[in-house]
Amino acid sequence: MNKKGLLIVISGFSGVGKGTAVKKLVEKYGYSLSVSATTRAPRTGEVDGVDYHFKTVEEFEQLIDYNGFIEWAQYVENYYGTPKKFVEDELSKGNNVILEIEVQGAMHIKEQYPDAVLIFITAPDAQTLKNRLEGRGTEDEKVIAKRLKRAFEETDDMVAYDYLVVNDDLDVCVDDIHSVICAEGFKSSRNREYMQNMKSELEVIRNNK
Amino acid sequence: MNKKGLLIVISGFSGVGKGTAVKKLVEKYGYSLSVSATTRAPRTGEVDGVDYHFKTVEEFEQLIDYNGFIEWAQYVENYYGTPKKFVEDELSKGNNVILEIEVQGAMHIKEQYPDAVLIFITAPDAQTLKNRLEGRGTEDEKVIAKRLKRAFEETDDMVAYDYLVVNDDLDVCVDDIHSVICAEGFKSSRNREYMQNMKSELEVIRNNK
Numbered sequence: 052m053n054k055k056g057l058l059i060v061i062s063g064f065s066g067v068g069k070g071t072a073v074k075k076l077v078e079k080y081g082y083s084l085s086v087s088a089t090t091r092a093p094r095t096g097e098v099d100g101v102d103y104h105f106k107t108v109e110e111f112e113q114l115i116d117y118n119g120f121i122e123w124a125q126y127v128e129n130y131y132g133t134p135k136k137f138v139e140d141e142l143s144k145g146n147n148v149i150l151e152i153e154v155q156g157a158m159h160i161k162e163q164y165p166d167a168v169l170i171f172i173t174a175p176d177a178q179t180l181k182n183r184l185e186g187r188g189t190e191d192e193k194v195i196a197k198r199l200k201r202a203f204e205e206t207d208d209m210v211a212y213d214y215l216v217v218n219d220d221l222d223v224c225v226d227d228i229h230s231v232i233c234a235e236g237f238k239s240s241r242n243r244e245y246m247q248n249m250k251s252e253l254e255v256i257r258n259n260k
Numbered sequence: 261m262n263k264k265g266l267l268i269v270i271s272g273f274s275g276v277g278k279g280t281a282v283k284k285l286v287e288k289y290g291y292s293l294s295v296s297a298t299t300r301a302p303r304t305g306e307v308d309g310v311d312y313h314f315k316t317v318e319e320f321e322q323l324i325d326y327n328g329f330i331e332w333a334q335y336v337e338n339y340y341g342t343p344k345k346f347v348e349d350e351l352s353k354g355n356n357v358i359l360e361i362e363v364q365g366a367m368h369i370k371e372q373y374p375d376a377v378l379i380f381i382t383a384p385d386a387q388t389l390k391n392r393l394e395g396r397g398t399e400d401e402k403v404i405a406k407r408l409k410r411a412f413e414e415t416d417d418m419v420a421y422d423y424l425v426v427n428d429d430l431d432v433c434v435d436d437i438h439s440v441i442c443a444e445g446f447k448s449s450r451n452r453e454y455m456q457n458m459k460s461e462l463e464v465i466r467n468n469k
Contacts, residue, residue: 177461252386
């Protein structure tokens with residue numbers, strides 16, 4: 052069956068727990084995780100190559116010039132980008148690659164990789180989302196209001212995703228995402244070679260009778 | 261999320277074990293199974309309402325006249341059909357309905373229910389399929405040759421199915437089909453109502469701040 056790896060793009064509302072879900076997908080099911088490059092300074096505890104590939108502005112701009120990113124963007128004076136080589140190497144090895152990215156980046160990726168699977172992680176309902184943002188306890192009211200505004204805007208972007216997966220229980224959410232990825236691998240559109248082989252083999256077997 | 265039941269159409273090569281897979285899907289995951297109607301005589305051990313709804317030719321023809329079937333066909337002088345009421349009642353109750361049917365019937369169903377999920381069960385390779393047909397021990401060489409010819413022709417029909425699932429190990433095959441059905445329920449195209457609700461709820465929550 053389908054031998055090529057799948058590119059899985061995961062987005063979701065702020066506070067919905069997508070980082071934790073992605074971490075668990077990698078641990079439990081062995082997906083390859085694409086690590087972004089950035090020019091922002093590492094925060095305490097962040098490890099180069101694990102949380103981000105930390106780059107200088109000069110390094111980053113050179114990589115842009117050499118077409119080293121699938122997509123990149125600038126937020127609040129910092130660059131963020133998805134290194135191309137890692138993703139393409141993993142896909143050609145037949146590995147499924149997960150990429151956690153915000154909506155705009157996801158759209159850029161879909162343009163270049165129409166076969167990519169876009170998954171949006173959401174909350175059971177808006178009140179739950181608000182409770183989670185408040186429950187973090189690290190953000191003040193202003194930040195929460197800003198995140199809710201952004202979530203409101205992002206509801207219009209959900210339609211561009213292939214799947215919506217609710218994160219109510221983390222383990223269920225992770226297994227649901229895994230089911231989606233498995234199912235994508237079974238799509239007949241991804242298995243044309245298998246069909247052709249089956250046809251040729253059946254022809255040989257019938258003629259040998 | 262998606263509240264409406266899914267119509268799942270399962271076909272597959274003769275000898276591939278689709279009957280056993282469907283039986284296990286119903287037992288393990290509680291899917292509703294659509295039972296076909298037929299005018300052929302019951303075979304030893306077949307139970308009316310379980311294996312088929314056994315009908316007289318008069319009864320069957322009346323049901324055709326009253327639009328009682330989603331699809332029907334005539335093979336070797338016998339009628340076979342899929343009763344419409346059961347399927348539509350289950351779908352509107354939010355239950356997922358499985359329908360095991362051959363390729364032509366599956367195509368008729370897709371025309372009427374474009375949202376139906378079409379799954380084709382196949383073997384790992386042609387030799388395995390041949391071994392299984394021979395292994396049954398109940399068929400003579402002529403019948404096996406005929407089935408292989410039909411399988412060869414059906415390879416061209418696989419492309420019309422949404423998914424191909426290999427039956428190598430029965431339990432894996434059943435779980436794979438279940439994953440496909442779950443994933444279909446997560447499609448954003450099947451969850452427009454959820455998106456709309458999320459948007460309205462977020463608007464209310466933001467305005468209440």
